[in-house]
Amino acid sequence: MYIDGAWRPAAGTGAIAVVDPADERVIAQVPAGTAEDVDAAVRAARAALPGWAATPPAERAAHLTALRDALAARQDEIAATVTAELGAPPPVAHAVHAGMPVVVAGSFAELAATYPFEERTGNSTVLLEPVGVVGAITPWNYPLHQVVAKVSPALAAGCTVVLKPAEDTPLTARLFAEAAHEAELPAGVFNLVTGTGPVAGQTLAEHGGVDMVSFTGSTAVGRRIGALAGAAVKRVALELGGKSANVILPGADLARAVGVGVANVMANSGQTCSAWTRMLVHRDSYDEAVALAAEAVAKYVPGERVGPLVNAGQRERVRGYIERGIAEGARLVAGGPDAPLPAGYYVRPTVFADVTPEMAIAQEEIFGPVVSILRYEDEEDALRIANGTVYGLAGAVWAADDETAVAFARRMDTGQVDINGGRFNPLAPFGGYKQSGVGRELGAHGLAEYLQTKSLQF
8 A cells, every 4th residue: 555655565465356358367466455554544644634735835736747747757657557457458548548647637737836725805815725635536447537637636725635446447546656656745645545445445435534535436336425425524526427418410510420429439448427328319310320320330349449348247237238228129230249259358339229218228327338329309309318317427419500509508417518529628627417426527626626615804
């Protein structure tokens, strides 16, 4: 474990095997943290909190800049590690999993130096102060990005952190800890405990020395984390599931909208909470869109452009949803539940047509390379379908012009919408409506999650 500025042996003897999902081989083992490990990390974070909170923002920014530089210097190693433990194809691992976190870390280094931690309102001075010790629990699907998106703003705000990464991808988190050490963060400011969710994760969430829990993962686990935090009256940030709609309005560039939409779902083998897994197409363009989707998905060959799913359980979950879609009457246009390769946790990239809004594949998060294409009658029908799930994380709208797309997007119950193929912005707030979560990550809004407010009256 990395605790109080040094690597130290775990308290127990349990271990977690790390498996390469491309060939199912065990490639490493990491300690399975116990309550004793979590307690040691939290105590270190609490001891470091007063000094770090009092550190001038410019100095915190300098440490974050050093962290960014350390991550940048390790990009090749990070990419290779993500490929090994997550299965991401090397080009994706390098550009997305190793490259984007460097940009995000840099953005919080800049924010730490420029954010208005103090402001005047009438006869009051309003102070924005760190929440305290943050327990960060991160998922496996973007193993470095999710760590950086929590730890960087927490450190920028003046909080100290205990990180519990997903058990499937702990090696990338260990590289982050090495980079944090190279950035010469004061001892105890950042701490890493590897372990399972039910043991290390739950202990961290309910620990009396933790002031805030930031969790990214499934809505089911998020409910439990939220209940634990709520019972203790702790601050909580939850980035949970999604079932995002890709709405293609009449007059849009259909070929581009379908092609980009399929690519969006195939990215990271479909293991993206914000993936546009529901493609909504007007009835007059529906058959053409289905043909275009079948053509587009054929380019995503398992083992080449599409990697495996992270583990055997995830593979069986996705196969189960594909079988359920067939059983419910959806038309299989491409893919299917059978294994595409003799080894590895691969699933065939799959496209369903004739999907209706009440089907499980149109309502539940599959978290795999599966696209459901739904038909709508008019714009009001499209809006009803788009908003007709318990989720509201992301989405896309395509139209003949941006104004039409924006007008539709304003009516969507979701936290982020791409307009006519708009690019991802690491400075824009990311987070969901409804059961997709509480709070926001990235940019100034992401930093604000880790601050609490004090007003001084004169």
